[in-house]
Amino acid sequence: TVMAAAGSCSWFPPLALGVSLLKCLFINAYHSTDFEVHRNWLAITHSLPVSRWYHENSSVWTLDYPPLFAWFQWSLSHVAQHFDSNMLRVENLDYVSPGAVLFQRLSVVFTDGVFIYGATECCRCVQEPKEQRDVLSRPSFVLAVLLLWNFGLLVVDHLHFQYNGFLFGFLLLSLAKHLQHRHLQGALLFSILLNLKHIYLYMAPAYGVYLLRSYCFTQDHRDGSVRWSSFSPLRLLALGAIVTSVCALSFGPFVAMGQLLSLSTLGVHLKLLEEAELPRASMTGGLVQEFHHSVLPSVTPSVTLVCTLLSILPALLSLWGGPRGPRAFLRVLLICSLGSFLFGWHVHEKAVLLAILPLSILAVQNREDAGTFLVLTTTGHYSLFPLLFTPAEFPIKVLLMLMFTIYSFTALRKLHSGPGRLLRPLEYAYLLGLNAVAITCEVALPLSPWQQTLPFLPLLVTSVYCSVGVCHSFLRLYVSLLRPEEKPKQL
């Protein structure tokens, strides 16, 4: 069950405000091509009629997010015209001006308000321990810092440039509602999220199985198996209505205009950018749009789909097997995210955040999950380093990473103070080895003569090393899911 955080939360606003002010300092930092992507979408949605949104292709960055995100950009564009109306012209490709940069950066900071609200709700769902601790040792405080000051989100959203904070806000809100047993609200928020960015489809199996099992079947047998007679068609109808209405609202106008086929590009579109190496199970050596491995067997999309489904099937089955409560659902959700990250097709390294952020909620409550969190977070965050390759941003990423790592280790260790350590010696050694990898890939290799002949070597080393950590976390999550719970209260 869930208890609201006791006492006043006077520490939350300073944390939220502080990180927002820090984000403002990065307004003039390096931004990636994603900046141009979003500027182009602002221009498309502002200047063109709705019927042309998904057909406009004068820029390579065509609209490839679902319609609700397009409407989000449309609403932003109305504010944008006061900053610099030139950026809303579709023909102004690669347009960068002080006003445009200021507007786009500030829009990310402001839309992070959704994320802050989501973090608030999640902190409310955290159980407080019986004894009164000081502020810095409370689980809700630690969770707030781990969410609000998350290194990956700061670096991807406010340096690289994206709107992940806004999207993750919806995810956190949805999870919080489920933890509070408000399933319909949670389902609504998740449907909205799916229509904002379709990458969250990876989590849909977990949602589907959990809602079907725990919400549509209202009662269970004593041993935990499903009681088929307790199926509630009303609840199923309610869920179905919510999902279909949201999808209708988002896709409806386009279906009416007969553009359903063009929307199929959403799933298949391959971006023409240099895809960085990812710590994934199917390692490759190189990149650009399509390629064939010269050494390893070629991988096709269908193969990756089968691998992904196979990897998450045991978790889904265990969720179906018995009434495990919202926390088990969260664990299965994480397994789905990580499974698709490891085996999916065209996955970007930023997708590791899909697993890191929800894992924070579990990490502050469960010792085993705290250990998994430390391994996954440190590895996953380090794998984001190649995203920021400019020398000027090098100190920022190193300092922020150190800050977050020191905090997460010391806070979680204090929170789960007890006999034994959070991680095994081998895991500590692996994480310490990340330092060596960092020095090699960030400093030694770029300055060495191999930089010209083997430019992808640092990326390869980073990815291979991090893939070990991510796979290990995946297995740890599975173990903690499938192991029978000792204390039922943990759920």
Add this chain to the structure above:
Amino acid sequence: MQTWSLVSICVLLALVVRWGVSLNSYSGAGKPPMFGDYEAQRHWQEVTYNLPLQEWYFNTTENDLMYWGLDYPPLTAYHSLICAYVAKSINPEWVELHKSRGYESPKHKLFMRATVLVADLILFIPAVVLYCLYLTDGSSRKKVSTLFCFLLYPGLILIDYGHFQYNGVSLGLALWGVLALGLGWDALGSLAFCLALNYKQMELYHALPFFCYLLGKSVQLGLMGRGLFLLVRIASTVLGTFALCWLPFLSDPDHAMQVVRRIFPVARGLFEDKVANTWCSLNVLVKVRYILSSDSQIYLSLACTLLAVLPSCVRLLTKPTFWQFKLALANSSLAFFLFSYQVHEKSILLVALPVCLLLNDLPLVAIWFLHASTFRGLTACAGWFEAMWFTVALSKHDTEDMKHDASVSEGRSAGALRCDLAGLPVLQHLFTVSTGALFRGYLETGSLPQAAFLPPQTGPGLDREMEVLHQRRGHGGSELCDCRSGSSITSA
């Protein structure tokens, strides 16, 4: 959480904020022919690397003093020389004689910003950490809060990492001096402070309290015994440090005099541009600059400064405790700022440092002042308030009682600095830093989109100032006057 982890997180955050500010533009970016303080520092690297020492402070064919001539004491020159060696090894074009004038590139900016960060990391930040951990009292949580506030003081960050200067070096050295004196290592403290003086002559603002404290301590120990020994040790340390720093220049007395003339250019007038001290504020009502002659202005400012400084220094002489010393530092630097001759607004940093030392003991007053000091217009009000406060504070009875009273009343009334989290003041700092870094330009031009990319100026009258200084010729020196940082056009 353990203290070491909290301290390291504070330091890391302070470094992130500093580097974040340095991503923005610097003084004089893209503004030929003179550019700004950034170009001045680069030019000094060029001069010190390529020319022999004898020519550094002289106007020669190779060294044009009208274009950012050196006007800081020798230690700045040596520091520039070290940076120049590093610059040369990375890219010789950065310090090529004459050809590198106005050199601007992203890599060069990265290098210059890195030199500021390295200097801070070596000198300023360790001093702050050690001071907050060992010379403040309270719980470890309170010490970390003080450290947090101290490290995030916006004024220093904006000037060093935004505008571009090396105040962290001189303030860091002065802070090491204070630290050593607080720990009882008087000779080392004097050594550190002399090094600070030889880096930037503006540290003279802090000189009187150091002198009075050490003299008072020697007198207290007995001038016939240990006191005399202490006095001799300190005197020899001071003389030795000065001799070491000025050694290459002492071979020729003319040479040394030229350096002094460059460091202390008088005859620039009571004040230049708008600075929030007494004379500038008074000028609104009574045109002091035009009523009095130049000499009378000097004597007037001397008299007022001495009058403001005397009470705290005399008190310090008679009662040389560390608490009195900190108060006297704040009082003295503030008095100099308010009444001195030719004060630059950046000198408020010299006042901010002692006030930061008082964060733990007088949180409300300190925080209030630190915020006001970052914004130009309010500084005069803050200054007057502070001057009155410190005079009143010093005239009260016993130091221990007063300290206890002050901290208790602060804790009850303001609560500006909570023991568990220094939330509000730190937030205010962060707000000031981020808005300051972005919108200094806005305050100049009034145009919002351009604001984020304009280089922070020293003041609206920078160009006008150059013209005015062009017309003057300055000679002689006075320890009361403060020099413009990096913008010296007067020739010998």
